[in-house]
Amino acid sequence: MGEYRAIKTIKLDEVFQFCDHYDSEPLSLSSSALKVVTDFTRRQPQVIMKDVDVDHALYMMINGHVRSKLVIDHDDTFLGVITAKDLTGRKVLATAQKKSLGRADLTVEDMMTKRFELQAMPYRLVESAKIGDVVETLQDIGQQHVLLVDDKGALRGMISASDIARALHMPVNILEKARSFKSIFEIIHDREELDA
Structure with missing residues (x-):
């Protein structure tokens, strides 16, 4: 890292207030949806290879300060x-048991939500x-998130509930919808763990 240098810092003992002017207006539910889009034409998407093991994938997410990644193959x-x-809790244990594998043998591909299970919105509507x-x-x-596709059918971006919550400085609660009896059980169990 020899080409970079640390920037000199100053003490904040005499700083008591914020600057007088903010560059942008506060966001609200009525603001343009484009304000919360992660646009892949301006920012490279967060991707992960399908064969990364679950523990390494979780480590990468925690240290990268991201909650989701797009899964790709070679x-x-x-x-x-x-x-x-997806990489923590009951789902990992249930998948390991179902596949007769140890946790260390599970990969991102074993735990991901597959493309055909996801929803997307046309970017032009957003x-x-x-x-x-x-x-x-x-x-x-x-x-918790929705992908955006362009008119050619390519992935153009993503919007997540957590990005909206950060932008609006308020909680955004999205309740998962169950698509099977097993999903109902997992959702109820996850909520019970949160309440405990």
Whole structure:
């Protein structure tokens, strides 16, 4: 790291207030949805290879301060999405037991939400939508994030409930929707763990 240098810091003992002017207006549910889009034309998507083991994947997410990554194979083909929640708790143990594997043998591919299970929105519709419309969509589909596709059918971006919550400085609660009896059990069990 010889080409970089530490920037000199100063003490804050005589600093008591914020500057007088903010560059942007505060966001609200009525603000443009584009304000909370992670646009892959401007920022490279967070990706992870399908064969990374679950412990290493979780380590990468925690140290990268991200909650989800797009899963790809060695040809850069999009396969699905993995979240930090997918890599912890009951789902990992249940998958290990089902596949007769130890936790250390599980990979991202074993735990990810597959592409065909995900929902997406056309980017062109997001351009005229409000943040509140996106929150309503996330609640409707019962997912923490939604992918965006361009007119050519390529992944253009993503919007997550956590990004919206950070931007609005308020909680955004999205309740997962169960798609099977097993999903109902997992959702109830996860909520009981949160309440404990």
